[in-house]
Amino acid sequence: MTTSPRTAAGPGSADTGLLYSDVEDDLRKELRTLLTDRCPAADLPARVEAEQPHDTGLWTALAAELGVTGLPVPMERGGAGAGWRETAVVLEELGRAAAPVPYLASSVLATAALLAAGDGRLLPEVASGDRIAALAVPFSSPPDLPFPDTVRYADGGLSGTVTSVAGARSADVLLVPASGGDGPGLYAVDTAAVGHTVRRTARCSLDLTRPLADVALHAAPATALATGDEAGRLLRRALTTGAALLASEQLGVAQWCLSTTVAYVRERHQFARPVGSFQAVKHRLADLWTLVMQARAVARHAVAALDSGTADPAPEAALAKAFVSEVVVEAAETALQLHGGIGFTWEHPVHVYLKRAKSSALALGTADRHRAALAHLVDLPAAGA
Known part of the structure; x- marks a missing residue:
C-alpha cells in the first residue's frame, strides 16, 4: 500500500476533527486484514514464549507490503508524506492485535526525534523499516523528564x-x-x-x-x-509525541478487550441464558463502552494537535495519556473478569492484553505524573497552595 500524502494547503492546515478520513479507514482495513492473518490473538500466548524479541516477518510486512513504518516522514526523506494521525491508526490496530513489533520505539519515538533534528542520513532507512531505531531512555520516562545524565x-x-x-x-x-x-x-x-x-x-x-x-x-x-538546549528540545518532543501516540495504542487494546468481551458474553450461557443478558453485565459493558468512546476522543485530539503545527502539544498529550491509561486498565480487567475461568488461563490471550495495558499505563509517564504535568502546563494552582 502507498499512503497518499496530505493535500491540505500548507503547515498547520491538518484536519483537527475527531472523525477518521477515508484514507485512514482504508489504512485500517488493510492493517486489520494483515494482522488477522499474521498476528491472530489466539497465537499470542505461544508467541510471547519465542526467543526472538519481535516478529520479524510481521515487521517486514508492515514495512515492505504496507509501507507504514515512515508515515509521518516527508516523501523527500523516504517516507509516506502522511502524518501522525495516520500513524495513530496504525498504533490502534497494532494495539488491538497486541502485535510484537517495535513500531512505537522506531516509527514513533526515534522517528520523532530524527524529524525534530532535521536528520537526512538515518531517517530514510528508519522510515523504510530497513533499520530499526530506539530512543535510549527508560521506557517509564515522562516528557518532562530532566535531561538524563547516566x-x-x-x-x-x-x-x-x-x-x-x-x-x-x-x-x-x-x-x-x-x-x-x-x-x-x-x-x-x-x-x-x-x-x-x-x-x-x-x-x-x-x-x-x-x-x-x-x-x-x-x-x-x-x-x-x-x-x-536543542538536544533537550528534541528529547521532549520525542517523548511528548510518544505519549500522545501511546494513547492511541492503548485505545486499540481497550477496543479489543471491549469487543471480545461483548462477543464472549453473548455466546457464554449460565442458567440457560446468555451471560450478557444479565443486567449487571450489561451495565458494566455499557459503562466501559462510554469510557472507550471518551478515550477515542482524547487520543484523536492529541494526535490532531501534533499534526496541526501546535507550538507545544504537551497539554493534549498529557491529557490523552492520563485518561486513556486508566481506561485501558479498566477495559483489560473487565475483560479478564467477565471471561470467567477461561480468562485466567495461559492459553487464552486476555492475559497478554492485561499485561500490555498495565505496562503501557506505566510507560512514558504514569497517569498521575501526566495530570500533574497538565496542571502545571495550564497554570492550575498546586494542591494546598
Whole structure:
C-alpha cells in the first residue's frame, strides 16, 4: 500500500476533527486484514514464549507490503508524506492485535526525534523499516523528564548505562541522550558497527510482546544529532509525541478487550441464558463502552494537535495519556473478569492484553505524573497552595 500524502494547503492546515478520513479507514482495513492473518490473538500466548524479541516477518510486512513504518516522514526523506494521525491508526490496530513489533520505539519515538533534528542520513532507512531505531531512555520516562545524565560523551564516544529501553534488543541504531563537556547532547550509535562497545541485556518485562533491555556503552563511537538546549528540545518532543501516540495504542487494546468481551458474553450461557443478558453485565459493558468512546476522543485530539503545527502539544498529550491509561486498565480487567475461568488461563490471550495495558499505563509517564504535568502546563494552582 502507498499512503497518499496530505493535500491540505500548507503547515498547520491538518484536519483537527475527531472523525477518521477515508484514507485512514482504508489504512485500517488493510492493517486489520494483515494482522488477522499474521498476528491472530489466539497465537499470542505461544508467541510471547519465542526467543526472538519481535516478529520479524510481521515487521517486514508492515514495512515492505504496507509501507507504514515512515508515515509521518516527508516523501523527500523516504517516507509516506502522511502524518501522525495516520500513524495513530496504525498504533490502534497494532494495539488491538497486541502485535510484537517495535513500531512505537522506531516509527514513533526515534522517528520523532530524527524529524525534530532535521536528520537526512538515518531517517530514510528508519522510515523504510530497513533499520530499526530506539530512543535510549527508560521506557517509564515522562516528557518532562530532566535531561538524563547516566551516559557521558567524551573523545568521540559514549560511556554509561541506560536501563529498561524499549526496542533496544532489536535496534540497529540507538539515539542516546548524554551529558558531556559541552553540555547535553543527543547522539546516534550504530549498534552493528561498534561490536562489543554496546552491550544489551534483556530485562524481565511484564509485557512480553514489548521486551525491554538495559544498554551498556563503553566508549561507543557516536554521531551528534543535537547539542545544548536543542538536544533537550528534541528529547521532549520525542517523548511528548510518544505519549500522545501511546494513547492511541492503548485505545486499540481497550477496543479489543471491549469487543471480545461483548462477543464472549453473548455466546457464554449460565442458567440457560446468555451471560450478557444479565443486567449487571450489561451495565458494566455499557459503562466501559462510554469510557472507550471518551478515550477515542482524547487520543484523536492529541494526535490532531501534533499534526496541526501546535507550538507545544504537551497539554493534549498529557491529557490523552492520563485518561486513556486508566481506561485501558479498566477495559483489560473487565475483560479478564467477565471471561470467567477461561480468562485466567495461559492459553487464552486476555492475559497478554492485561499485561500490555498495565505496562503501557506505566510507560512514558504514569497517569498521575501526566495530570500533574497538565496542571502545571495550564497554570492550575498546586494542591494546598
